[in-house]
Amino acid sequence: MHLTLLIPELLWPEPGDPLAFDGLACPSLETWLGRSRLERSPPRPLEAILARQLGLTENGLAACRLQGETNAPQAADRQWFCADPVHLKFHHDRIILGDASLLALEAAEVEALLASLNATFPDLGRFHAPHPRRWYLEAAADLELPPLPPLSAASGRQLGSLMPESPRFSRLMNELQMLLHDHPVNRAREARRQPTANGLWLWGGGALAAPAATRIERLGADDPLARGMARHLGLISEPAPATLADWPPGPGRQALILLEHLLAPTLIEDSEAWRDAMARLERDWFAPLAAALGKSIARLDLISPTAFGVLHWEIRASDRWKLWRRTPPLAALTRQLALSPENMP
Known part of the structure; x- marks a missing residue:
């Protein structure tokens, strides 16, 4: 062998x-x-x-991961993105990206966060969370997002060094961060001195190869x-x-x-x-x-x-x-x- x-x-x-x-x-x-x-x-x-x-x-990594998550084949004409929750923190005047492994989100917290995301950003598509650390965006048909590196390659790095030159995309990421930062779930977590899920990392999109x-x-x-x-x-x-x-x-x-x-x-x-x-x-x-x-x-x-x-x-x-x-x-x-x-x- x-x-x-x-x-x-x-x-x-x-x-x-x-x-x-x-x-x-x-x-x-x-x-x-x-x-x-x-x-x-x-x-x-x-x-x-x-x-x-x-x-x-590397096209369609989100659809592949979702297929491994749910055992259900994904339609070839549907576009998915990994929309993983992250904890953004300040370090020496820079924003550092942390992955969801440190968040330990409860099922009720995930449900509340997703409900707000889906109510506020229906033009993006629909968010799903088959796992507390791994979320997905079932993208709207006309949604186009610039590529981001996988979370494994982004964790621990400065957010600014990872972002593409796209004012429209930066504005979207800021809007997502503001919604999550002010969410009651994250306010309660902050009061308990727990890390907050104050950002999403959208990666792995594209047509399934x-x-x-x-x-x-x-x-x-x-x-x-x-x-x-x-x-x-x-x-x-x-x-x-x-x-x-x-x-x-x-x-x-x-x-x-x-x-x-x-x-x-x-x-x-x-x-x-x-x-x-x-x-x-x-x-x-x-x-x-x-x-x-x-x-x-x-x-x-x-x-x-x-x-x-x-x-x-x-x-x-x-x-x-x-x-x-x-x-x-x-x-x-x-x-x-x-x-x-x-x-x-």
Whole structure:
């Protein structure tokens, strides 16, 4: 089997952070990285990498994610946008975008916010929320919005650096923010010192791409976008396994597994949680892979979008004999990548 592991944030973005790297032991991962071939490319969002791996374009990501959310196929002539709630906060006179993972919105809060949005902005279409953190806009037929990056690529960044040059769109975003900021739900949350859902992030719009040919035959993922892509393409789709042992040989010679253990700790800048998640990956995935390569797995591709670009290691069974090749510890590798703007061998 040819296995591709897509693991966002495999390297902590701060090379000198002792809370991330001190005491972190990943001998299996470091061994395989040292004996593999590394291709480094410019940064790209996780969603774009996932689409490319499955032979899709970045059009219609919202419709794909909704399909993975509800299991219902979306009409090809209907346009959807992800309309995810966000928390906008001031930091050094700048507005920083935070995702909805910190909001913990209650169902009644979501219902009240959506009711106000749908009553105030009927010209946009209709808002839906099958999940408290993932909202959607069923767009009006004539609605045109400039593209925004996925929320995974926007979280933690300055709002002004993300916005397109469109006064009309900026005005719309401001109107949405004013409605949400003054909403009774957010006033009550502010009184309880909870983060407020004071903005929406509209991304992933476009016509749903026609199913394309893809080398992947089997997908393991919990992310609704990945599940929706698999359903759109007619692939075998399963939940992401907890360990390599939970991914038994099955149909399909080409498999892709999305492991998101490191993503949430990175987005909330929790280096200790990232280190703990990395230790679990070493135990449950990287160490077992050492025994599986050359047996049940003939080739492994390890792909990770990071602060240092998209890192793609290609590992073949024969690489286990390259005993002369050494890899520095992850902290040292991270420092090397941070200092080098170009590809590394």
